[in-house]
Amino acid sequence: MQDIKIQLKDITKMFATDEMETHALRGIDLSIRAGDYVSIAGPSGCGKSTLLAILGLLDTPTSGQYLIEGKDVAGMSLAQSASIRNEKIGFVFQAFNLIDELSVYDNIALPLRYRNKTLSQSEIDARVAKWLDKVEMGHRARHRPSQLSGGQQQRVAIARALVGEPAILLVDEPTGNLDSTNGDIVMEMLAQLNREGTTLCMVTHDQRYADMATTKLHLMDGKMVRTQAEPEIAYSQVSQLGAYDRVEQVAA
Numbered sequence: 001m002q003d004i005k006i007q008l009k010d011i012t013k014m015f016a017t018d019e020m021e022t023h024a025l026r027g028i029d030l031s032i033r034a035g036d037y038v039s040i041a042g043p044s045g046c047g048k049s050t051l052l053a054i055l056g057l058l059d060t061p062t063s064g065q066y067l068i069e070g071k072d073v074a075g076m077s078l079a080q081s082a083s084i085r086n087e088k089i090g091f092v093f094q095a096f097n098l099i100d101e102l103s104v105y106d107n108i109a110l111p112l113r114y115r116n117k118t119l120s121q122s123e124i125d126a127r128v129a130k131w132l133d134k135v136e137m138g139h140r141a142r143h144r145p146s147q148l149s150g151g152q153q154q155r156v157a158i159a160r161a162l163v164g165e166p167a168i169l170l171v172d173e174p175t176g177n178l179d180s181t182n183g184d185i186v187m188e189m190l191a192q193l194n195r196e197g198t199t200l201c202m203v204t205h206d207q208r209y210a211d212m213a214t215t216k217l218h219l220m221d222g223k224m225v226r227t228q229a230e231p232e233i234a235y236s237q238v239s240q241l242g243a244y245d246r247v248e249q250v251a252a
């Protein structure tokens, strides 16, 4: 299908230590289409971080196929996958990972300066201004990250992740370091960005936040055990590639 951003086909991940083998992922099939908002929830140790690391090209699967915008990325060299990761994937983590020596403006501009050396200063200014505005942080452009609240820092981190306009934004426990008020503000902002077209995949422990997604997936012991997509609003599906024998559809 034309607007499929992400496709995982029968992905497995096994970690082997001297003592034991852990099957962290056991046959994951997943399709994410442009404009989807997917949440992945599940208990500690079920494989959420492993799945997000594979989606973000931070780790490689043991077996299976991974396509980003139709391109097979599972067997790429480290250099190739680093380049695809820079271009196609935005990350937001629990820790904001902003650089305190740089202003808010320069933190957001950094990926553009680093990745896209052909952009002029006025193009960089325009893109940073657009994303500062989207996360409602224009009034703090010259502040340092340490002068901001946690919620404001996470909003800057979201702008930095999106300024390069990646194919997908991967979000790992975005509210883990925030109080509930700031957590709610950040989650509402992510939902708004999704309504404006950002494709999102989020891992969270918090079921209330997982429920804000249009496609809700649940991992259990390395398998997708249920999905609660509402067909009329959610376009992501556990794909048709033989996945239904691994997935129980839960009637809404």
Ligand SMILES: Nc1ncnc2c1ncn2[C@@H]1O[C@H](COP(=O)(O)OP(=O)(O)OP(=O)(O)O)[C@@H](O)[C@H]1O
Residues within 6 Å of the ligand: 015, 016, 017, 022, 023, 024, 042, 043, 044, 045, 046, 047, 048, 049, 050, 051
């Ligand atoms: N590098 C590794 N070496 C060996 N085992 C690992 C490694 N990374 C993860 N595992 C194991 O794989 C399984 C899945 O781990 P993962 O971190 O993906 O779970 P999770 O759902 O993200 O957990 P949490 O919610 O606690 O962060 C766990 O049993 C874990 O112990």
